[in-house]
Amino acid sequence: MGFIWSLIIGGIIGWLAGLILGRDVPGGIIGNIIAGFIGAWLGSLILGGWGPVIGGFYIIPALIGAIVLVFILSLILKSVRHA
Numbered sequence: 890m891g892f893i894w895s896l897i898i899g900g901i902i903g904w905l906a907g908l909i910l911g912r913d914v915p916g917g918i919i920g921n922i923i924a925g926f927i928g929a930w931l932g933s934l935i936l937g938g939w940g941p942v943i944g945g946f947y948i949i950p951a952l953i954g955a956i957v958l959v960f961i962l963s964l965i966l967k968s969v970r971h972a
Contacts, residue, residue, distance in 0.1 A: 899925030928955025
């Protein structure tokens with residue numbers, strides 16, 4: 890059950906990052922989950938572990954990391970499409 894909870898929270902974090910930036914995360918639900926997981930890793934690597942924990946994620950660093958990831962990913966995809 891813990892793994893499923895982590896998938897749900899990772900998906901919500903990725904979805905929120907895309908919503909905050911106004912950009913879609915490529916890959917739909919799977920993309921949201923991946924962005925949430927990678928964003929959580931990136932956020933905790935850069936900002937450390939602090940704030941509320943839900944589903945094994947420090948929410949604030951995970952959300953900030955996911956926002957950075959979605960932003961960088963959207964810039965890369967935008968440049969690839971125009972090339």
